[in-house]
Amino acid sequence: MPQSADFQKILRESKNPLGTSVLLILSWIALSDENLDKSELEQLNQIAAASKSGSSLEPLLDLIKSRNTYAIRLASQVIKQHFTGEKGKLFLEMAIQMSIADGYLLPSENHILRFLADLLQISKLSLSEVFTEYTGRPLPDYSDPSYATYWTSRSSESKNQSKSHNLSKEDEAMSILGVRKGASMYEIKKAYRRLAQIHHPDKFSTLGDEAKEAAKINFQRIKDAYDYLVAYA
Template sequence: MPIARFSPFELLLLKSRNQADTAGLLLLAWVLASKGHLADADRRRLTELARDFRHGHELEPIIEIAAQQDLGAIQLAAEVMQKDCCGEQAYPFLRQVIALAVADGKLASAHHHILRFLADLLGVSPSEFAQLFAEVAGKEFANPDDPSRTGYWQAKERHRQQQEHQQQERQRSQDRHSRERHSHERYSSGQQHHQRSGTGGSQRQHRHHSTQEPPPGDRTRRALAILGLEPGASRSEIRKAYRRLAQLHHPDRFFAEGEAMVANASMRFQKIKKAYDYLMQAS
């Protein structure tokens, strides 16, 4: 007759001083491993918990089985636990499970399903488990997001669009400030050069200075900055800048992206139009 082969977890159960404790340790390790990996901090947490368990074997094999997500071993551990504790007897174990699941501050989606599975397995009703969770975690055990629902992805898309819009607004603000600073620096440099060339000069230089155009006012500088132009821009340059920006920021281009984007584009377009009208009248 062929010799029966035992799985690594079955061998641990055969060596264990208390099979329910060995099964409980595997389920706790499963909770930690469900995040995708077992970090050093997770290993330390499990080692500290294992001191109160009567398993009598090394902990590393348990960690390896959990890291491999061995569903056969996990199912066997669940069956062993189910026979040993049920109902209120399972409360201490479930408190340990909850503490591990929320150790990082946020309950992962996978943990939602594991916690519900273990509570149901050990005969603890949803309302009883919700109360246990609130006692341990200090917050409500809310329903997890459901990726199968359309609303889940719509909310994700709205969040993504809001982040993109905020990033675009920050970039536009930075670009605008950069243009205004550059324009101010050029204007200040021109003023200083003009003052140096005009002091102590001849009568001819004085006459030349008196006939120069006055520097642009604040409103003119703001309008030029909106159109991305430097002081002294010609009417032709103003028209070209306006046509380019009007096509880029016209609200009709953002219709498919929602009302918020259309409203923002409309405000930008109005600023561009007012700057253009003012500059054309002033020139």
């Protein structure tokens, strides 16, 4: 069977083609660096389990691993058809959540966000504004080789840092909340309140079960980061 038919078959057999398309795009973001770590796989499995599409995650991951651009284009068109206006912006917000879940924004993830913004007819300015709202930092230019390290805010780190770099638990929590090392408890609480409001899972309920579950996972990550910093302050 030609690759172009693989995802068509999956969509035909899906109980919810939109949900299946959302899951594929989230898998694309998670695998954009060609490495799916344990936490990313667990997150995708949770989203797939919450989905009512009936689609298995493994075939979708196989499509991404094989660089099946047809599947990505087809899933993108399904999403474009259903997510217009405010829903389009919400989906972009969810994609940002997935992209920065590990505390980094890598070149491949940056390109995907810009692709999705263009797909959903969201301007570069609006993308940058949403990104800044979510992270407290401006969207890096994708030609800047340093933005993989941008998130750690450590000048002594190499500019070639990748997702494989192991942050300390404190640095990871700081990164998730978008605060710099040495931030006061007031700054940490302020960041948490802001993020808890804009990342609340109920906000994404109109996008379907997959989106709501992804938001729920991200919301819990924010709460865990906050709880850690409060406990060990």
